Amino acid sequence: MAHGYAKAEVGRGSxxxxxxxxxxxxxxxxxxTSNQWEQCKVIRVEDNIATVAYQRGRDHVQKALPLGHPQLRLGSAMPAPAPAALxxxxxxxxxxxxxxxxxxQDPRHLEAWSHPFDPDYRRSCEREGLQPFLPTLHLLFGWVDADGSGKISRSELEQALPLLERLQGERLMLTEESWEQLDEDGNGAVNFSEFAQWAGPRLGLPLxxxxxFADQLPPCGIIGCPCPGFRLDERAALFEMFGEKKKKKDKKAKKEKKHKRDWEECMCREVDVGPQRIQERLDSCACGHKKMVHRLGASREMRSVPLPQHWVQPPAEMSASKGAPIIPLPPDHCQLLQRLLDSTYSNVWTRDRKRHHPDNPNVPRGFRVVRAYRAQNFKNWQEYAVRRAELLKDAKDRAIQHYDVQSSAEWASYTHACGIEPLQRACNEWVLFHGTAPPAALEICRSDFRISLAGDKTGTLYGRGTYFAESITKADEYAKAAxxxxxxxxxxxLGGRVRYCDEVEPDAEDLTRSCIEGPYDCVLGDRKKCRGTYRxxxxxxxxxxxxxxxVIYSRQY
Structure with missing residues (x-):
C-alpha cells in the first residue's frame, strides 16, 4: 500500500x-452514484490499473481503479454489502x-499512517477527534511537492501519479507532450497555477x-479616499506612544475605558469581536483614517484571490472575458510615468547596446513617453497574487533579506498619486523594466512570459531566465522599434529570497538550479559592483x- 490505500474488509473480516x-x-x-455494487467486466489492465465497464440505466460507464482498491473486487463470490453502506x-x-x-516518500510510513487524500483519512480523524484538512488544490499541490521547493518536478509528478489516478478515477499518462502542456512557461517545473489549471477541472477541488489572504485589509471605506489598503501610520503611532502630555493621556485613558465598557453598542463591533482589539481598530492608516473604516469598506463577498482595486473592469466580466483587457492610461498617469523614466536614467554604455543596436550604439540622452496602457490579465494576476501571499506568509516565519531597487523607490510616488496598490517590501516585491518590441509587449501582457524562449536574443550570463532592469537605460538596450x-x-x-551574485564570470547552471530546484526565487546579478554598469x-x-x-516611448538623441 505504497500510496495510502487501505485494505477493504468485507463480510467476516475477509x-x-x-x-x-x-x-x-x-x-x-x-x-x-447508485450507492451500490455494480456488476462489470474488465476491459483493460495496464500497470496494475484495471479499467472496467458496466451499464447504469441507459449509460455505458467506464472506470479505472488500481488493483486492490476497496471499491473494486474481482470475481462474484463475495457477498455484496448493504446498499446504503460504503x-x-x-x-x-x-x-x-x-x-x-x-x-x-517512505512506503512503510504511508502504509502505517493515514494522510490527507487517503480513503480512510476522514474516518480516522473522526475516530481520534481531530479536525481533518479539507481537500483543496493548494493542499494537494503541497503534497505532490515532496521537497517543499514550491514547484513540482517531473519526477515528483510521476511519483504522485497513482494518487492522482485514484482521485480522478482514470488512467493518466505523463508523456513529453503532456508535460510540455502542463509546464506552460517551459521552465522545466510546474508551479501552483499551472497545476491548478490542470487539476481543477479534473478533480473538482476548490482552490x-x-x-x-485572510490578513489583507481592503481599501479605505471613506468615499473619495484613494488609499488602496491599510498601512500603519508609524509617525502617528509613535506620537500616540510618546508625544502626548500626561493630561491628554489621562483623558484618553478614561475615554478608552468607557469605550471598553460600552463596546457592544459601538459601531466597530461589526468588524471585531471584543474590547481586547479596540486599540488595533483605532490605529491610524497612512491615509489619515482609522483602521476600522478599512474593514467597514470590505465587500462581504470577496473572491478567493482579491483583484487590484484600481482595475476598472468588474471582476465578473474580467474573469469571463477572453484575453486580457488593455486599458489606455490618461495623460496625468503618463506624466508620472515620465518622471519614473527620467529618475532611473543613467548615461552608462555597455557592450549589449552595441550588440543589439549596431547602427546606433550611442546611449540616448533621454526617453519620452508617447502613451501607456495597463494590462488587466486576471489569470496572470491570480497566479501572481497567490505566490505573493505565500511569500508574505513565509516571511513571517523566516525573515527575508530586503534589497532596495531604484525603480521601486520611484514607483511609490506613482502608486500614492493614482491610488494603486503599493508594493510589499516584506517579500521583495519590485517594479522592474523589460525592454521589447510593441507587438511582443502586447502578446506578453495578453498571455505571459515564456521561460523556454529566454536567452534566444539577450544571452544567458546568469542562466536561461527572463531578465529585467531597475534602470530604463539598461532595459532600453533590448527594446526594438516599430x-x-x-x-x-x-x-x-517577486524577488522573495534573492540569490545575490557579484562574480564577473558566474556559474549560470548553478544559479539556475538554485532557483528552479532550490530555495531561491530570483538572481540579482550585480554588474554595477563588479563592472560599473547595471544590476x-x-x-x-x-x-x-x-x-x-x-509604456510606448521614443528615444531622444
Missing amino acids: VISSPVPAVGAAAEVFSS PAMSLRPVCREGAKCKAR GVDHL DGEYAMLLVRA EFVFFDTENLFPEYI
Missing part, C-alpha cells in the same frame, strides 16, 4: 486480494503532520487559498512576474 485479472473477467465495482476499511492512525509530512516607437514593460516582480534581475518562473504596464 480481505480483498489483488490478483491480475484477465481481460473479459467478471468483477464488481462500487458506484458512489465498503468497510481498516482505520489507521492519523499522521499529525498532514500534507507537510516529511516521511511521505484553497483563502487562508493566504514605426519609430519602442515598448517598455513595467513588471511587478540585472533574473527570474525563472512566471508566477513571480506580473506584466502590468506597457
